[in-house]
Amino acid sequence: MKFTLEIWRQFDGSDENDKGRFETFQVEDIDPDASLLEVLDQLNERLSREKQRNIAFDSDCREGICGACSLVIDGTPHGPQQVTSCQTYMRDFIDGQTITIEPYRANTFPVIRDLAVDRGALDRVIQAGGYISTTTGPQPDPNAMPVSPEVQEQAMDAAICIGCGACVAACPNGAAMLFTGAKVTHLNVLPQGQPERQDRVIGMVEQMDAEGFGGCTNYGECSRVCPQEISIDVIGMLNREYRKAKLTKKSKPDKAMTTQ
Amino acid sequence: MIEYWRSTIGKKQVVAITGAILVGYLILHMLGNLNSAFGPGADEARVDWYAHWLRDFGEPLLPHGFVVWVVRVVLLGAIITHITGIVQLVKRNREARPANFPARRIGRSVESIAMLGTGTLLIAFIVFHILQFTTLSIHVTPVEPEEVYANLYYAFQEWYFLAIYLAALILIGMHLRHGVWSMFQTLGLDNPNRNAKLRHGSTALVVVLVAGFAAVPVLFFTDVLDPPKTTAVITALSGVPV
Incomplete structure (x- = not known):
């Protein structure tokens, strides 16, 4: 050829x-x-x-x-x-x-x-909350933290994101909502992600805005190029988590978790 | 609250809520319009009675026209917030992408691309619509205060008014087909299990809304509805232009 x-x-x-x-x-x-x-x-x-x-x-x-x-x-x-x-x-x-x-x-x-291209902006969004702060220790009893198959599937469907950034490149608004949504969904539905649930979504959305990414207008182009076929359902989840966190969060981010 | 408005997601959610208020009003407006379909009536047209009822609503507890003015203020506030939010978001979105490299269209819908265009045209239409039937400032066809049925009847005898209103309905249909479903997504009220229902439900709502709105001008134009019985307007029509 x-x-x-x-x-x-x-x-x-x-x-x-x-x-x-x-x-x-x-x-x-x-x-x-x-x-x-x-x-x-x-x-x-x-x-x-x-x-x-x-x-x-x-x-x-x-x-x-x-x-x-x-x-x-x-x-x-x-x-x-x-x-x-x-x-x-x-x-x-x-x-x-x-x-x-x-x-x-x-x-x-x-x-x-x-x-x-420099995709450091995505790394900085991760640094703003795309992690869990667990202290090390003995392996917990597997039965102590039940996760239903549905929740596990939802988390894994989001965790499959490889962070390539194609969603940003495909978006007419240059938005990183699919990426951020996938990371937030992955951690916020699992028990390990609960302690930082609200700080995570607020931190990541603020960082996303600070980096200059655009906003979602529900075109759905991100999902159409995503090599991992992540659905825009994760964007709905991101919107929901952000709304709930903003409406119910009272205090400043609790640093106690990370300084233990 | 200021932080919420500053974030792209928060601002978009405010746009979604104000949009929902406007859609809610459209539903009531459409239902109210359908009163015209009862015809001129024996004594008073039902739509005229409805217009009086709206203004008398709550009397003597509330002053005359109170409810109408509350609705007007709420709508004006919603529209201004809706537009302000969108203008700021569009500016942000454009800054996020190099201007000379627009994103290729892979599968996004015509409605979603046209949102800004349909929205802008709808503002122009709303101004025209208020000038014609609220302030009664457009004197192409006879318009008289308090004569809703007659005003509608004479306006929609003209093909160009029918065409303007049907065109506006196409714009509304396009704007809402993307907008209504988008609202659920933006507010995070979606859920993978009911997303298909939300999408189809939104489309169904838009179809009902547009059909309900279109019915009135079409019924007038096709002479299904009888001419008004009010004498004042008939003399106005036959005599000197108003």
Whole structure:
């Protein structure tokens, strides 16, 4: 197979004068079962031989579970198949077609170089409450903390989020509601998450706003590109948890939990 | 409370609640309108009686027209809050994405994309609607104070007024088809087990609402409803323009 690749090149995203542009590359003799990232690898090898600058892009596990890869392929985050970018194979495209590859487009995800963006904003949302503060100790009796299968399923359906950020890139508002909703749902339905339930949702929503993410207008595009197929039900959960926390919370965040 | 309004979620929830108030009013307005469908009546048109009843409501305990004015103030407050919230949210949302790279449409509905457009046009329509039937300032067709049935009858004899009102109903239908369901999602009143019911229920509510509103002008235009019996208006129609 052969393709024309339109790839976004931007040497330094933090440089205001470097606006970035598309560069066109021709690739030939491509195995239909090669992944798009492998095609980029081949292209980079060629660029190295030609003493040209390689194309920067993120990847790690290349088996669709780490959430590092972050390409916008033909305008859709992660490409046409609702899988991660690394799981996008060349057989998904038509021989000879032009494929446009861009970085995630969101002001909260500044471009570092070419296709690599800084998704630190999502990490800071996690730091604002996406954890539980348990002290270590002997393993508790499993029966002491019953979790019904339904609750467990709900938590796991949300916990499956790999934090790739495709939801933000797909959202016309650049909102991180699906991501934050998944994290809040995951921890707030489980018994281990109860002590910090309200602080968690308030902290994460405040951080989300402080980072400059937009708000949800219920387009549902996030869920349509999510490689883990997380439903926008988690956004409903986030809205509900936030409303309840704001209406019922009386005191300032209780620091006693974290300083034990 | 200020913190709540400042957060994107809190502000959107206020927008949802004010939207719900407006939808609640639309339901009452639609039901009230249907009084016109009883025709001009033998003595007084039922819709005229209804209009008087609304203004006399609570008398002598409450002053004349009190309820109507309370509703007007609440609606004005709701609309202003609704618009203020949305304008601020839209500004935030636009700042969150690079302007020259709009998000590709993958599956979002036409209604959801058009929310801002339908909302803006609806404000224009509401102004026109109040000028026509509340302040009676549009004198294309004869309008007389206290003559609700006659005013409606003569207005909807004209195809262009029918067209304006039906177009506005399409806008309302589009705005609410996304808006009503969205309200449940935004307030977190949804639940995976009943989401499908909420979506279908919202669509059904919108269909009933639009059909109920459309019935009155269509019935007038197709002459299913008889002309008004009030003499004052008939002389106004045959004589000099009002």
